[in-house]
Amino acid sequence: DLADALGLTQVQVLTYRGLMLVDSTRVPADLRPYLRVPLKGTTPLLFELRRVLNKIPPEEREILQTLYDRPPSSVLPLSVVSPSGHFRVHYTLDGRNAVQPDYPDTVAAIFDHCWQVEVDTLKFRAPPSDGGKDGPEYDVYVLDISDYGYTTAEEEVPSTPRDDWITYIVVDNDYQNPRYHTKGLNGLRVTAAHEFFHAIHFGYRSFLDEDVFYYEASGVWMEDFVYDDVNDYYQYLPSFFGRPEKPFNTYDGWHEYGLAIWNKMLVRLFGRDVMRQIWEQMIAGPRHVTPAIEAMDQVAQRHGDTFRRLLAEFQTWNYFTGRRADPEHYYKEGAAYPLLRPTRDVLLDSSYVARDSARALSGVFEHFEVQKSNAFRAALTFDTPAAWMIGVAVWDPEGQHWHQTLRPGQEADLGFLSTYTDFLIVPVNVSQNGAESRRRFQLEVSTRPSDYRPTFGVEDPTPNPFMPARHGVLEWCYRLAEPVDRAFFYVLDEHGRVLVKQDLGAKGDGFHTCRWNGRNDRGEPVTSGVYLLELVAGKQVGKAKVAVLR
Known part of the structure; x- marks a missing residue:
């Protein structure tokens, strides 16, 4: 905790960080390096600071109050209304806040595009009206600032029972600050998309302390959704993949921004509407407040998951990035992401044992490179089995790769792995009980006996139900007990008619994956209903059912 590390109270930390925005000379020089506000971190800081203003000494409080005052017309005397009529952009052509003459119209057009995507297309609620302050439109103020931009929660909406707020947005006047990763109009674009989504957030509800991370993770996701070709979020990924063991809900000025890729995974699995479903769930219930992780779990359960x-x-x-990227099944831009830095790298000949622990909502990343071809298994034991899940990912340099998730008590049968195959085992502490929830585990990886043959089996198809328009591809993992010259994958309707026949070719023993896009062999989408999946590999036959929803 930063306050403890610096010998300060939390109120002092917030006070000094606020002063760093308006008058850094009032902050002790030796503390300034530790109290700089992260880029894109002004919005949550302003709201946290508002909560403690009455605890701050009067002199500092008077200075900090200026952060909440709208710029007066004496500072920004000019304004332009966006073509859609949704926004009013306030600006000046003189002094330190001056802009180029065409800049205000560009700002207005960019914010109009953000509204069109975030409200009209994605169907998020529009931000609450401010009752006509500085005009009936949503207000955007253009100033010379050292942050990308920020959204100020000005006052609560009096007409609703939930904790929602009226807001306005401030953006930079040129986006040329050396601190910015993305400069110029692209810097403006991602800022507009990010901050307008914060304005939408505050229209749902203000954040709980435990939820700040998700406001930023979803804000960065939105900026990349609206302007996919800018990729400003790449700047956060070296830190994110370099410290993957950080708890999921970490809020430290970097991790939460890199966590935008969590939302990319959710959208790939469940479709883009899942983001709105989460925010709607966050204001559900009698108190109109559901914590973000709880809301995500409730929405996941509607999709048959947790x-x-x-x-x-x-x-x-997060293992399938860089040289291991598979854009067809994982992150579409994964080749541009850094490789994950594991907790340990192990050159595996035959066996390995590790004992370790993980904090709540975090994992330990055990990474292996096979030095001698063999059949491998992994067994894990836990101090509190109910607190754990296990992720397993296998990457073969010749192209065969797969992943699975296991519950405690399920052995990880890795099958036959050839020399130089990489695999990752991640025990994940999925409990949410704070500092007391560091849990311990033991991992044992070993080879099978020389006469071992894997047992044949099929996993549950995922996702199920399968919504082709949202999910794109259904995956079905299976394990062969012996190699076969040819294997076949079939999809049959409820009358037993074959709609799909895939020749999978020769397959060795161990794990494999077949995939289906929800179309028949003529390329036509199948209708909603229950379908039978069938795998035939020599004498090995496996079956499963999947529901298709259109």
């Missing part, structure tokens, strides 16, 4: 299992799967997705 937050616990998804958290384990997320760790495996």
Whole structure:
């Protein structure tokens, strides 16, 4: 905790960080390096600071109050209304806040585009009206600032029972600050998308302390959704993949921004509406407040999944980046992401044993490179089995790769792995009980006896139900007990008619994956209903059912 490390109270930390925005000379020089506000971190700081203003000494409080005052017309005397009529952009052509003459119209057009995507297309609620302050439109003020931009929660909406707020947005006047990763109009674009989504957030509800991380993670996701070709979020990924063991809900000025890729996974699995479903769930219930993780779990259950299992799967997705990227099944831009830095790298000949622990909502990343071809298994034991899930990912340099999630008590049968195959095992502590929830585990990886043959079996198809328009591809993992010259994958309707026949070719023993896009062999989408999946590999036959929803 920063306050403890610096010998300050939490109120003092917030006070000094606020002063760093308006008058850094009032902050002790030796503390300034530790109290700089992260880029894109002004919005949550302003709201946290508002909560403690009455505890701050009067002199500092008077200075900090200026952070909440709208710029007066004496500072920004000019304004332009956006073509849609949704926004009024306030600006000046003189002094330190001056802009180029065409800049205000560009700002207005960019914010109009953000409204069109976030409200009209994604169907999020529009931000609450401010009752006509500085005009009936939503207000955007253009100033010379050292942050990308920020959203100020000005006052609560009096007409609703939930904790929602009226807001306005401030953006930079040129986006040329050396601190910015993305400069110029692209810097403006991602800021507009990010901050307008914060304005939407505050229209749902203000954040609980435990939820700040998700406001930022979803804000960064939105900026990349609206302007996919800018990729400003790449700047956060070296830190995110360099410290993957940080708890999921960490809020430290970097991790929460890199966590935007969690939302990319959710959208890939469940479709883009899942983001709105989470925010609607966050204002559900009698008090109109559901914590973000609880809301994510409730929405996941509607899709036949759980937050616990998804958290384990997320760790495996983060393995398939860089040279291991698979854009067809994992992150579409994964080739541009850094490789994950594991807790330990192990050159595996035959066996390995590790004992370790993990904090709540975090994992330990055990990474292996096979030095001698063999059949491998992994067994894990836990101090509190109910607190754990396990993610497993296997990457073969020749192209065969797969992932799975396991519950405690399920052995990880890794099958036959050839020399130089990489695999990752991540025990994930999925409990949410804070500092007391560090849990311990033991991992044992070993080879099978020379006469071992894997047992044949099929996993549950995922996702199920399968919504092709949202999910894109259904995956069905299976394990062969012996190699076959040819294997076949079939999809049959309820009358037993074959709709799909895939020749999978020759397959060795161990794990494999077949995939289906929800179309028949003529390329036509199948209708909603229950379908039978069938795998035939020599004498090995496996079956499963899947529900398709259109």
